[in-house]
Amino acid sequence: MSQGRAASAASVLFNLGYRVLQVVRDEAGARTVTVETVTVEGACPSCGVFTSSVHQRTFQRVRDVAFDGPITVLWRKKRWRCWESACDRASFAEHTGQVPSRRA
Ligand SMILES: [Zn+2]
Known part of the structure; x- marks a missing residue:
């Protein structure tokens, strides 16, 4: 399946530390791959205290990748x-x- 190939391509691109959440393919064949880190906590840059509490999630477009067709x-x-x-x-x-x- 092309969707599986796209998912594994993204996994290769991002190496360890990310997981693929979703792969969407439009009519032109361009795919949008949504990834997130597997990190479960972060250190506050101000106080250094670790937190595992996610306040919100935002989406950042990383870049266009040419890998077996265009991938966003x-x-x-x-x-x-x-x-x-x-x-x-x-x-x-x-x-x-x-x-x-x-x-x-
Ligand atoms: Zn803090």
Whole structure:
């Protein structure tokens, strides 16, 4: 199945640490792959306290990838809630060094 191939392609592209949530193929054959990290907690950049509380999720378009046809990758990004009472930062966005930068 082409959907399975797209899913495994995205897994290769993102290597470990991400899982594919959804692959949608439009009529032109272009696929949109939605991924998220498997991370279950994040460290607050202000206070350093770890939290596993997800405040909300947002979608970030990572880039277009030419892999057996066009693929748009959407990163379903977590925003963590910091519960540390002494911390001014209520929430903070997930970040990762694994999102590839643009390849020319
Ligand atoms: Zn904090």
